[in-house]
Amino acid sequence: MNPDVLFTIAFPLAAPFWLLMIVAPTWSVTRRIIGSPFIVVPPLLVYALAVIPQFGEVLAAVAQPTPAGVAALLATPVGAAAGWAHFIGFDLFVGRWMYLEARERGIHPLVMAPVLVLTIMLAPLGLLAYLIIRTVTRTRTVHNDAMAA
Numbered sequence: 001m002n003p004d005v006l007f008t009i010a011f012p013l014a015a016p017f018w019l020l021m022i023v024a025p026t027w028s029v030t031r032r033i034i035g036s037p038f039i040v041v042p043p044l045l046v047y048a049l050a051v052i053p054q055f056g057e058v059l060a061a062v063a064q065p066t067p068a069g070v071a072a073l074l075a076t077p078v079g080a081a082a083g084w085a086h087f088i089g090f091d092l093f094v095g096r097w098m099y100l101e102a103r104e105r106g107i108h109p110l111v112m113a114p115v116l117v118l119t120i121m122l123a124p125l126g127l128l129a130y131l132i133i134r135t136v137t138r139t140r141t142v143h144n145d146a147m148a149a
Contacts, residue, residue, distance in 0.1 A: 011084075017034060017096070022117065039092065091123040105138075
């Protein structure tokens with residue numbers, strides 16, 4: 001399949017799930033849909049479509065990675081499409097985990113919305129922000145519990 005097409009379709013396949021988590025986080029349908037780990041399958045299939053036809057080249061580049069080898073792989077249309085689909089799939093997986101855990105912990109959706117947007121754009125920073133919020137929330141809960149006792 002054409003790498004440009006694969007690159008182009010990767011995010012739109014994940015966008016509806018992000019939209020649900022950000023815009024309708026308390027809707028029962030959102031919880032049911034996002035509760036399924038299979039929401040990440042569409043971008044992962046895009047990744048597979050990009051990588052499988054070039055499996056030997058990709059495997060050679062990642063089995064013993066070097067900065068030059070990874071840069072060369074990502075500099076190709078197939079590498080860009082595969083890398084993008086990889087980012088989209090794993091970012092969605094992390095966003096899903098954060099959404100579900102935040103709901104369980106009672107972290108307000110208005111706190112989570114910008115964190116999820118940050119995760120879409122710059123996933124490691126979004127995850128870091130969530131981990132900080134999670135720690136502060138847990139610390140506050142533990143402190144409040146100790147004060148009540």
